Amino acid sequence: MxxxxxxxxxxxxxxxxxxxxxxxxxxxxxxxxxxxISVRVLWRNIWKFKTFKSKIVASSILSTLIACLPNESKELLCKNEIFISEPTSKLPLFNYAAFCKVLSIISVNEMVENGFQDKQSSKLCLVNEEFIKMFANQIYSLKKLVYYNNYHLNISFPYFPGLRDLSELYCCSSLHSNFFHQLSQICHNLHALYIHFINYNIPNELKELISLQNNLKILSLSAFNASWKDIIPSLKNNSNTITKLCLYGNSSDLPLSFVSLLSNLQEFIFSFLDGYHSEDFKALQHVKFSNLQTLKFPYECPRPEYIMKFLENNGKNLKKLYIRDSNEALKLSITDFCPNLKSLFIIFENNELDTLKSIFNNCRYLESIKIWCGKSLFPFNKDYLSEKGVFEIVANYSPNNFCELNIKNISNSEISSEDLELFFISWKNRTPKRILTLIIIKEYCKDFDDYEENMEIIKKYENLGIIKYRTIGSEKEKIEEECYVSL
Incomplete structure (x- = not known):
């Protein structure tokens, strides 16, 4: 039975x-x-798989959605000499469009542009609008909307009831003011808001939409040769609710004064291409954020003395710290001001093994660290730590809870199979015993897993349950994954 x-x-x-x-x-x-049930889960966010670089997959999704188009849309496209071929004359097994909880206009555009041979803008625009109209009519509860300008296609975005449940909005400031006005009438419970600023003229309707939110938790602002200055007064109503703030830019005149008003901030990402010249951070160094647990500087940092003062005021509660650019004084300040760190990324030069040792000795709750190793290919650039030196320090000085080591080699790996095995033996004999996750960030050079004898050793200690081993993409991809707004 x-x-x-x-x-x-x-x-x-x-x-x-x-x-x-x-x-x-x-x-x-x-x-x-x-x-x-599986189809409902798969189609909830069909865009997240980033499949539209694959013409085969994009064509398959496009064919499915074409089959879901209402007859009047198919007739309209045919009337405008836009000929579509359905994979089968049978009706689709499910109403796939209705399963979507995420709508990405940019992904719809990519799908259409890749799927139709006729590249006339007017025809592509019409196809896009019919698809978006179908989603608007069939999605009864939309959770996430990604809508950026496509300057080649002038698409009108329809109002639809499913927008009432919207919790995440990704948009640019240059969208038509009617779009923001429509949303401000019905969307008052956005959980996350991601805005890319295109110019200095911010629509009043966007300001109104921001000010009407009841419980905004995540705010991400990006401005390259533009400014978010005019929306700052609109953030007043959410100064106590925002817990995660992400700022991206390349201009030194982007105001940061509003950050000090975010009393419940838990995560702060400061990603500026010219962050060293951001004098606005000088005022933030004295502000205390009692709930701050994550601090990231993925690119150029503000002046080290500003960050050191900021860590003096806020480092005690930090659990994650990500600093791409620093000097020795800043690194040593981590040992004094950040005793409760669990995760750290920082770049050490080749003569700073003692600094790494000091961090391990003082940050006794540290579980994960990411570092660079190798010799520079250019005579005037810095060299970084040797793998052998890192392994010795990790084996002998890492805290009891330590369990993850991330390494990016900027040059070909020089670790020998004997040194690699010695490290694994040392880890095996540690007390207390913990499985070590060893992660290699692959870029353009040979890592130690590119050598057959090293892989045999890795597999041996994986089978013994001493380590877990995996690789991830390049450092650039990792930064985008962790810090940049995902479309």
């Missing part, structure tokens, strides 16, 4: 597979019920 899981239970199980596409695809083949 077969045992069938209750539908509610099956729903919860398959929900947990949202990030595991391959298993979800397998679930599609079990039976109709499993297929329906």
């Amino acid at each position: 077969t045992c069938q899981l209750p539908t509610d239970c099956l729903n919860e199980i398959i929900e947990c597979l949202e990030e595991d596409r391959h298993t979800l695809y397998s679930c599609l083949l079990v039976n109709h019920l499993w297929c329906e």
